[in-house]
Amino acid sequence: MPKLKRTDPDERATDFVESLDRGLRLLQVFGTISGPATLSDLARAADLPRATARRILFTLAHGGFVATDGKLFALTPHVLTLSGSYLRSNQVVTVLQPVLDRIATAAQEISSLALLDGDDVVFVARSSPTRMFSAGLDIGYRLPSFCTSVGRAMLGRLDDAELAARLKAMRREAVTPQTVTDPKKLLAAIIADRAKGYSLVDREAEPHFRSISVPVRRYDGTIVAAINMGAHVDRVPKQELIERFLPLLRDGADDVKNRLL
Amino acid sequence: MPKLKRTDPDERATDFVESLDRGLRLLQVFGTISGPATLSDLARAADLPRATARRILFTLAHGGFVATDGKLFALTPHVLTLSGSYLRSNQVVTVLQPVLDRIATAAQEISSLALLDGDDVVFVARSSPTRMFSAGLDIGYRLPSFCTSVGRAMLGRLDDAELAARLKAMRREAVTPQTVTDPKKLLAAIIADRAKGYSLVDREAEPHFRSISVPVRRYDGTIVAAINMGAHVDRVPKQELIERFLPLLRDGADDVKNRLL
Incomplete structure (x- = not known):
């Protein structure tokens, strides 16, 4: 396609x-x-x-x-x-849901799938191992892309010039005291994340919450989505996101690469 | 209202x-x-x-x-x-979600909230204690009302003459070998359920699956929704639905009565 x-x-x-x-x-x-x-x-x-x-x-x-x-x-x-039409017709959701379920069980943490919609990220699937969540309200939940780990992982799909222009043009309001809003700093962060293959965002989108994301690529390498896991800062240290969650997310993303057209 | x-x-x-x-x-x-x-x-x-x-x-x-x-x-x-608009503007979902969470934790079973939409029931919220589920795909899931416990609990809102006419007019196709499709038998079952205050449907909507529902009433007694719990027939016997699940569902429905306008 x-x-x-x-x-x-x-x-x-x-x-x-x-x-x-x-x-x-x-x-x-x-x-x-x-x-x-x-x-x-x-x-x-x-x-x-x-x-x-x-x-x-x-x-x-x-x-x-x-x-x-x-x-x-x-x-x-x-x-x-209407949302059922979208979710049923979207192959990314269908292919990734079992991956989210597997990751969430392995890590005993919530794992989510997000897509870009304009300058926002939209959560389109989620899996939770043990804790309750308001399923209906979570699907379709949106956040600004520039300050979220899923957003930064997906913005990495743009080439550097496009990315610079996009970041400059988008609304960038600080959500927490930690939110980075300077377009030059964001550009550098997203380019570095693309090289590393993941994005880690620490309390920039929600107070006391950090999350780690990897891009999901389709067959030809194009980034089409991102999957993440996150936790309250008091519960999971930054290093654990990298050591324990990142390998699970990477395996999950690799697993679907040849199944996304 | x-x-x-x-x-x-x-x-x-x-x-x-x-x-x-x-x-x-x-x-x-x-x-x-x-x-x-x-x-x-x-x-x-x-x-x-x-x-x-x-x-x-x-x-x-x-x-x-x-x-x-x-x-x-x-x-x-x-x-x-668009679905976010609905879910955010719907007070039934907002008021019932914490109730579902509480019930699901207490019983360690999935609990759902459904509304009538024409002759179908639509699931608009769900809570799961331990098992994974495809959150996005579940919300908005529809089934015929006549053969589901949530549907029968909600159809109880109609008076007997209206109910008879509605059952006669709706499409009633057997989904499993157990599905009751005769409008007179359905009428009798729903009237009996209304008197008992709950509906139990045994393998009529899905093979090997039974579920129990209670109507959710608003301040003036009108039935506006139904909440249910169900299980695979091999896992939970019929009697357990009544003895263990029903009191939880009843408490939940009673709890919100004066908060639904």
């Missing part, structure tokens, strides 16, 4: 279906509002005219994505069919 | 945005195709004219939901923002 890009070379402005774009925007706006909302709330949050929002909501209700009593609107679980 | 219905009382046909409906249909079609697909494949699978499918795909690519090299199209992880 050729590398997928975001834009069609022969795209034309007339091909854009505005009502579809607005409908999807309205679906996403529900996530920023807690519980059922009125038409006015939704129109305001999506920055759409009230009449437009009303027609969209009517259509979403017809498709079973939204439920309403005529006054309040709420998403229905039917929305999950 | 009033009970949510699917239709707006003053809906008009002119309010329907066909392009949005078609766009969402195309998004769902990706789940039925494995891996990247061509425009022709997608148009055919969604039963749309090629030109329409092309405009929709262009719009989805613009919104970041679809990636393309101009020839092959694939969903991106950005689609997960």
Whole structure:
């Protein structure tokens, strides 16, 4: 399969279906509002005219994505069919899930799979050996790529010039006192990580949390994802991430290389 | 909050945005195709004219939901923002997740939360004490309501006449040799379950698997969801489901009653 890009070379402005774009925007706006909302709330949050929002909501209700009593609107679980479409059609998730399960059992730690989405990383699969986690809420969880180990491992797919430009252009806000935001320092760190074959990020994305990631490459060597393991700083020292977790992550990534097209 | 219905009382046909409906249909079609697909494949699978499918795909690519090299199209992880919207805006998931975690730890068994979506049940949260599971693929998993314990517990929300009509109208295909498909027998079983306060379904939805569910009620007594625990028939006898799992499920459901609006 050729590398997928975001834009069609022969795209034309007339091909854009505005009502579809607005409908999807309205679906996403529900996530920023807690519980059922009125038409006015939704129109305001999506920055759409009230009449437009009303027609969209009517259509979403017809498709079973939204439920309403005529006054309040709420998403229905039917929305999950859309994420199911993604997860079922994504071979990276299918191929990597058993690998995550094996690694998580061997290390008795949570292991995750992440992909790049714009300047964010998105977690698309996870395996937990013993501890509980909120499965549904974790899948689709996003963090900025520049300050996470999975993000840095994946940004290594860009060549140095592209990477420098991308880092300079992206939003880089400090999340913790340790977050590195200087694009030159980030560039150097990601280039060094690419040479080492892993990224270790120490309390830059979440306080008291460090994690180690390796890139997942497809058959031709292109980086398509990253897998990680992490732990609270009080529980697992930095050296243990390298000595105990890194070999497991490397084995897992090597294992799938020839199965990712 | 009033009970949510699917239709707006003053809906008009002119309010329907066909392009949005078609766009969402195309998004769902990706789940039925494995891996990247061509425009022709997608148009055919969604039963749309090629030109329409092309405009929709262009719009989805613009919104970041679809990636393309101009020839092959694939969903991106950005689609997960839609399910994230649902899960974040759904108070039932938020309130019940800690309950599932507690039950799963106490019983050392997987516990799940399901909602009704049309004639199906959809699993929207899950907690696992010790064993691995494919988190992302489990959330959004659907089964027919009539042959599952969560489904029967939730169908108990309908009054007897509504329930009889609904059972008669829904598709009832046997999934295992044990599946009961006769609407009269199902009606009697669900009415009996409602009186007992739980549903136990034995190998009717999956071979060698039985499960027990209790309805989750909101403040006014309306059934809004169901929680379950299940096990392979060789591992946990039927009596143990009732003696060991049922009290945990009942405590969990009672616990949230006054927190669900």
